[in-house]
Amino acid sequence: MLDLLVQGAQMALVLLLAPLLTGIVRKVKARLLRRRGPSVIQPYRDLLRLARKEAVIAEGASWLFRVAPYLIFAATWVAAALVPTFAIGLTFSWTADLIAIIALLGSARFFLALAGMDVGTSFGGIGASREMLIASLAEPAMLVVVFTVALVAGSTQLSTIAAFMVSPGVGLRVSLGLALIGLVMVAIAENARIPVDNPATHLELTMVHEAMVLEYSGRHLAMIEFAASLKLLLYLSLIACLFAPWGLAGAGASATACAIGLATYLGKLLVGAVALALFETSIAKMRVFRVPDFLGAALMLGLLGTLLLFVSRSL
Amino acid sequence: MPVQIALWSVAALLATAIVGVARARAAAGRVLVYGTSLAVCGVTILSALIHLLAAGGEAATLALPLGIPWIGARFRIDALAAFFLVVVNLGGAAASLYGIGYGRHEEAPQRVLPFFPAFLAGMNLVVLADDAFTFLLSWEFMSLASWALVMAHHRDAENARAGYIYLVMASFGTLALLLAFGLLAGADGGYTFAAMRAATHAPWVMPLALALLLLGAGSKAGLVPLHVWLPLAHPAAPSHVSALMSGVMTKVAVYGFIRVVFDLIAAPSWWAGMLLLFLGGATALLGILHALMERDFKRLLAYSTIENIGVIFVNLGLALAFQANGFAAAAALALTAALFHALNHSLFKSLLFFGAGAVLSATGTRDMDRLGGLIHRMPATGFAFLVGCVAISALPPLNGFVSEWLTFQAILLSPGLPQWGLKVMVPAVGAVLALSAALVAACFVKAFGVTFLGRARSEVCSAACEVDRIPLIAMGLFATLCLLLGILPGLVIDALAPSVASVLGARMPVQMHVPWLSIVPIAESRSSYNGLLLFAFIAVSAVLAMLVIHRFASRALRRAPPWDCGYPDANPATQYTAVSFAQPVRRVFGTVVFRACEQVRMPPPGSLAPARLDVAQRDLVWDGLYAPLARAIGVASQRLNVLQFLTIRRYLSLVFLALVGLLLVLALWP
Numbered sequence: 001m002l003d004l005l006v007q008g009a010q011m012a013l014v015l016l017l018a019p020l021l022t023g024i025v026r027k028v029k030a031r032l033l034r035r036r037g038p039s040v041i042q043p044y045r046d047l048l049r050l051a052r053k054e055a056v057i058a059e060g061a062s063w064l065f066r067v068a069p070y071l072i073f074a075a076t077w078v079a080a081a082l083v084p085t086f087a088i089g090l091t092f093s094w095t096a097d098l099i100a101i102i103a104l105l106g107s108a109r110f111f112l113a114l115a116g117m118d119v120g121t122s123f124g125g126i127g128a129s130r131e132m133l134i135a136s137l138a139e140p141a142m143l144v145v146v147f148t149v150a151l152v153a154g155s156t157q158l159s160t161i162a163a164f165m166v167s168p169g170v171g172l173r174v175s176l177g178l179a180l181i182g183l184v185m186v187a188i189a190e191n192a193r194i195p196v197d198n199p200a201t202h203l204e205l206t207m208v209h210e211a212m213v214l215e216y217s218g219r220h221l222a223m224i225e226f227a228a229s230l231k232l233l234l235y236l237s238l239i240a241c242l243f244a245p246w247g248l249a250g251a252g253a254s255a256t257a258c259a260i261g262l263a264t265y266l267g268k269l270l271v272g273a274v275a276l277a278l279f280e281t282s283i284a285k286m287r288v289f290r291v292p293d294f295l296g297a298a299l300m301l302g303l304l305g306t307l308l309l310f311v312s313r314s315l
Numbered sequence: 316m317p318v319q320i321a322l323w324s325v326a327a328l329l330a331t332a333i334v335g336v337a338r339a340r341a342a343a344g345r346v347l348v349y350g351t352s353l354a355v356c357g358v359t360i361l362s363a364l365i366h367l368l369a370a371g372g373e374a375a376t377l378a379l380p381l382g383i384p385w386i387g388a389r390f391r392i393d394a395l396a397a398f399f400l401v402v403v404n405l406g407g408a409a410a411s412l413y414g415i416g417y418g419r420h421e422e423a424p425q426r427v428l429p430f431f432p433a434f435l436a437g438m439n440l441v442v443l444a445d446d447a448f449t450f451l452l453s454w455e456f457m458s459l460a461s462w463a464l465v466m467a468h469h470r471d472a473e474n475a476r477a478g479y480i481y482l483v484m485a486s487f488g489t490l491a492l493l494l495a496f497g498l499l500a501g502a503d504g505g506y507t508f509a510a511m512r513a514a515t516h517a518p519w520v521m522p523l524a525l526a527l528l529l530l531g532a533g534s535k536a537g538l539v540p541l542h543v544w545l546p547l548a549h550p551a552a553p554s555h556v557s558a559l560m561s562g563v564m565t566k567v568a569v570y571g572f573i574r575v576v577f578d579l580i581a582a583p584s585w586w587a588g589m590l591l592l593f594l595g596g597a598t599a600l601l602g603i604l605h606a607l608m609e610r611d612f613k614r615l616l617a618y619s620t621i622e623n624i625g626v627i628f629v630n631l632g633l634a635l636a637f638q639a640n641g642f643a644a645a646a647a648l649a650l651t652a653a654l655f656h657a658l659n660h661s662l663f664k665s666l667l668f669f670g671a672g673a674v675l676s677a678t679g680t681r682d683m684d685r686l687g688g689l690i691h692r693m694p695a696t697g698f699a700f701l702v703g704c705v706a707i708s709a710l711p712p713l714n715g716f717v718s719e720w721l722t723f724q725a726i727l728l729s730p731g732l733p734q735w736g737l738k739v740m741v742p743a744v745g746a747v748l749a750l751s752a753a754l755v756a757a758c759f760v761k762a763f764g765v766t767f768l769g770r771a772r773s774e775v776c777s778a779a780c781e782v783d784r785i786p787l788i789a790m791g792l793f794a795t796l797c798l799l800l801g802i803l804p805g806l807v808i809d810a811l812a813p814s815v816a817s818v819l820g821a822r823m824p825v826q827m828h829v830p831w832l833s834i835v836p837i838a839e840s841r842s843s844y845n846g847l848l849l850f851a852f853i854a855v856s857a858v859l860a861m862l863v864i865h866r867f868a869s870r871a872l873r874r875a876p877p878w879d880c881g882y883p884d885a886n887p888a889t890q891y892t893a894v895s896f897a898q899p900v901r902r903v904f905g906t907v908v909f910r911a912c913e914q915v916r917m918p919p920p921g922s923l924a925p926a927r928l929d930v931a932q933r934d935l936v937w938d939g940l941y942a943p944l945a946r947a948i949g950v951a952s953q954r955l956n957v958l959q960f961l962t963i964r965r966y967l968s969l970v971f972l973a974l975v976g977l978l979l980v981l982a983l984w985p
Contacts, residue, residue: 117769156842310729310742
């Protein structure tokens, strides 16, 4: 019963924190640009406002257009809830391993790209086409990073990997360093951040993510924005859980351990958010056809890490 | 008993083929032929399933006094054959059901009805055969029946070319198989499979037999570079036959390969595994890149079949490599993944071809760039096609993901392999598989998005209407199976265990007792997956989110013209097409793989001529391998043509010289 409660708490936690994280990133970015920026809780207000509004959908839109936002949100939420945040060994942690979590995000993207093509506008098409190009490189890069981590820990189960990563047997490894760089690059591409895509753009021809969701409004847009925030949270949690697993509460831990886990988790998120904002303000967006080079580098780093592990388990 | 049932089913199918000749033009003939095929396939599935599950797939044999006198025709059903009988007849049953309704649109039923049951009978016989003669005869029968079906619309020049290339490749494949069996039978002529199993082969036999087998079975399955006939021939046939050829006949080829390599030769070597890994990886990547470039949706599906065959062969290669090094559990995992993927692919590829057939009969075109918006006109077909697209893109919680996941789990077990070649090859192939899996998703976003979503690109699809109920039932059935296999993978893995054990002697752990119907390939701390819970979680969260928003926020909805950044264009031609969707991928991968080049021709200022974008791409396999080969054969036959116009004296002296030469060879032979 308690286990179920902890699992439920995790599901609620990611839902509650995701908009806040987006708000913090935006705030820090604004401050770095010497703007005051909106309040950190502005994303909550935006979501509420959007959800209360009447949804306007295009005349030619099919049922898929209306169903997709809920599917995207649900798949992303489930994926985010399966990544350990403050504790490992949650009740349902064995439902999906890291490969399945990535594939769940793939499902969400599949429907997002289809929704982009549904109305039959050129912007939807350009967004879907480019998103699938980016995904076709980001997903394999992510998978080889997963291979590296899984070979080190001897498991694709996130809880087991996290438990292994805090154990003293890990040490400093070249392969894990390569995997970390690869993972960060993939995370940047997957979350449509600068330099791959610009989440705040209004210049049509540079949009990828925003072009796909151009036709959405009201509650549908709220769902998609929420899913995007959840995805950012998921990737930060994933990096934290794989490469900074300190403070994570073990399976069946006491309330104090959970509280400590929660506090360190919030700290890690804050560090991640500030680092992301710093990185984004310090770099320019690249052309679409430079992105394959960027992601190809991530793929090669991950592959190199995996190859090293095939050569020697201790690298 | 199961052998008798299967053989009577084959006999019934052959009889139906003869009935099909007589009653082809009547509507009753169509219902009779497809109805009987459906019933016969159903009976065979049942008997094979009972044999596999209840009897544990114990080998049952039967010898008939047919064929070569001192061997007879031998038939055998073991667990592996029973599994492939299920795959063949499941596809056959659904195609027959689909054909009852779809056959109405057939212009030349007399060219389809007799060959359809014959084709099914041929595939069943290949799986049943237990000696080389019966196997080759059935194999050739299967090839010829499918060739006749490819040539159903033979007046179309493109189909005639497809049929010609298919015939050449199929005969070549059978020739290679004939030689392979000859090698395995040895000098004593032990043509029964039992004799081949028992024989000990010289060390040089194995590589040669494997190479010949790769040529024979690999060309039928569509391994690169023997795949060239497949994207031509599969789409040329009527759609339910395309489904059979892509979904089922390629699996029969996989069966032949497994039967010979794992069962008859049964001397695994790591370099054979490495060769298969390389070929499988190349096949997967090249297949899906071709599919992405395609705008004809049936050819797109055929190219995607090549990709899936690549995935299956990668698994077979892993299984061989593991087996050669004595990793029994890992080999069982890889072979289970291969068989699971074969079953999955037969389901979703048939489903997709059924959907393609529905679109083709409703619109009359296979060109995606003339379609669009069909989800409004054909909602049920659209939904079934969407399920197929999600399944083939290996997305959870459908079935395609499970076999993909098992493959990755098998790859993660491979660092223990001692050989350096494998140590480098396996991670590279893993990355290639991951890349092709992601490209598959892009490809099927394109296939579904361009065909079914957006606005109609030409009048043909504004007038399209939904297909009849019976084809829809066939599609619904397979769509349901795709979901069921995805959320209950443990049951499938357990059902596959006897088949895997029959060739490897090892199996995956029993999944039935894992709590919550999860699957655990090795150990729970290592990896586990639960499709059922994942499906339930997604469904509950989606419904919950919708209910909460509708209840507490807003459910008002208004239709308005599309926004499109303020410049909505009324012309549907401004939408992204299949070609434009693939443009980024073509620029990134195609410049290397296809030597693709784009040329923009802008008219000078003031000129009213339209700007043009020309895209040229080449098929390097065709240009590099087949075209020179065809040229060489052409030149050689032109030279040899002289021999047809000699005088009788010269002919006689030629015969005499040949005789002397042969006698010399005999005399000098050690």
